[in-house]
Amino acid sequence: MEVIEKKSDGLSREYGVILAAAEVEEKMHFKLQQIAETVRLPGFRPGKVPPKILRQRYGSRVMGEVLEEAVNDSSQQILKEKGIRPVSQPDIQVTSFDEGKDLEYTLAIEVFPEITPMDFSKLTLERLELIPDSKKVNDALDNIARANKTTRPIKTKRKSKTGDIVILDFVGKVDNTEFPGGSAEKYNLELGSNTFIPGFEEQIVGTQAGDELDVTVEFPEDYQAEQLAGKSAVFECKIHELHEAKKASIDDDLAKKVGMSDLNALKKAIEEEQNREFEQMSRLLIKRQLLDVLESKHNFDLPKKMIENEHASILSQVKRDEKDSSKDEELTDEKEYFEIARRRVKLGLLFSEIGRINGIELDQDDMKKAMLEETKKHPGEEQKVMDYFKNNPKAIEQLTAPIYEDKVIDFVLDQSSITAKKMTMDGMIKILEDENKEKRKKKLVSAKKTGGKQKKGKSSTTRKSSDKKAKKTIKQKKSDPPSN
Incomplete structure (x- = not known):
């Protein structure tokens, strides 16, 4: 095998590869021999079919198999010998392949950048903790009573x-x-x-x-x-x-109506639900803090092709969303989406390196949990969903990526210096609302600068409350009347 380096620019590499005709023929001959041992043709005993006839009958099929095997084996050998860690699947273009001739192809890849993770013990982050508030519990009880009016x-x-x-x-x-x-x-x-x-x-x-x-x-x-x-x-x-x-009376009867044994059990369930909701919001905020710090504290080359692919994926999703909502609108700001793509690629590579260095891996339980959660979204089609993921490794990767990210985040948080700050539920909601307002403001400014149209939302006479999820305290039974 002859390997010629054609390009070495930043993280991009390109090689020209030549496999001698004799080497290709050897693989061809070996595969035809395998076929000869089992094939049955009229007039010939098993294993006695002449090579010429085998080549006439099965040559085209075998050539395809030889091509795939030769390219896969040789490309993997090149990556191993040169110590290359590709960030994605290589781009392989066959330039010459015919019986009796050399196999020639180009191998283009982007290599994994050199990343040195920071000392996470130097990170200082803030985690918000809920201040217990009996008024919030009473408000939730009052809402339930009103919902059952x-x-x-x-x-x-x-x-x-x-x-x-x-x-x-x-x-x-x-x-x-x-x-x-x-x-x-x-x-x-x-x-x-x-x-x-x-x-x-x-x-x-x-x-x-x-x-x-x-x-x-x-x-x-x-x-x-x-x-x-x-x-x-x-x-x-x-x-x-x-x-x-x-409105309904706040008593044991109301508690039983929403599936609780008595009023005390209902109050406890409300408190637990409020704690869970607060913890979810608190984790969201500290995760944002962490991602912002990690993104700013690390500087390394990014694979251009990965960013382009991620950018294209984002634009494709935006266009699908607009089509699904029956809107014919221009994209707000492609530059903004490009920056999102760049950030995603950067953090993805950083998380991958942190995980590799520290032996963070997904196990079978993680896979099963992710698949189980996905099946819940498709009642009645659970087996189809399971079969789909079992037969599509890439789909499994996409499904488990958030779990892997959470594992890396937990690893980093465990080593960081975290200070606790007490906060009410209303204070937490205001923080999230303010962040969302700031994002909308930036989007409007960006749209005015570019002259692009805004992506339209669905029209509605009613106004959605931004803290609807945060204020929802307990789920009612399906047989109960809706709370809104």
Whole structure:
């Protein structure tokens, strides 16, 4: 085998490889002999078929097998002899291959960069810990009681007030044009619930059954559907009925209704759920801290092809998301996505090196856990999901990558200096909300600079609460009424 280095630029390497015709023929002859031992042809005993006939019948198939085997074996030998750690699968292009001639191909790869992980004991991070708050537990109990409220029509003729349920039709228009998600019939709206955009419910207070009115509102500047953000809208409303609500009593009966043995058990479940939610948010924040520090403290060459592939993958996903949501919009800022790709590649390589140096590996239990979690997302098709992953190693890699990342993160955190800071649930939620607002602000600024259009969100008259998940305290049984 002859190997010629054609390129050595940064992390990129390219080699020209020549396998002599005699070496290729030797592999061809060996494979044909294997076939001769088992093949049965009319007029010939097993093992006695002449080589010429075997070559005529099976030559094309064997040539393909020889090509694949020769390229795979020789390329692996080159990487091993030169001590090369490729960051991804080599790009192999066969330039010449024919019977009786040399096999020639090019081998292009990007090598793993030299990475020296920092001393993690010098890292100083902050972890937020929950301050117990009985008021939050009581608020959660109150929400559960409200979710299990009973309603009844108001028989006396009176005006609606905060706390009533108004059954109404509405049609929303911006610039005299209806917009998607802005209309509904016989909608049950609880006044004071703040489920609609600011100013809507306040104008419904004081109405009576049979009333028709126009409600004028301003969509917030940071409204989730960006094509409506900051715009004025008029909703044509018709009031059908008024109902009054009575929340359930907070007692053992309420606890049993949501699947608990008694009120004390319900309170304990709420506390545990709030602790879990806080811990998840706390881990998210300390993980962000850690990733930012690791990214800034390490400097090494990055494989250009890996970044290009990751960038292409991100853009492809963005376009799929836009297609799925039936939007025809330009990408906000490709430069922003390129920076995300660069950061992902950098941290991915760093985590891989930290794991390699410190012997961090995934075991069978990790694989099974990841597959089990995925099967839960596809009820009734569990076996299909399991079979798919068993037959697709790359899919397993993608599935277990977050688990490996968490293992590396835990390893680094264990060696870091971590200070605890007490924080309320509301304080934690505000931190996350502020971070999200800052991200949205940067996105808007970026879009204005590039002149690109924003990616639209789904239109909706109701406003989603950003801390909905954080404030949800306990799951109800499927048979119970929904809490929203």
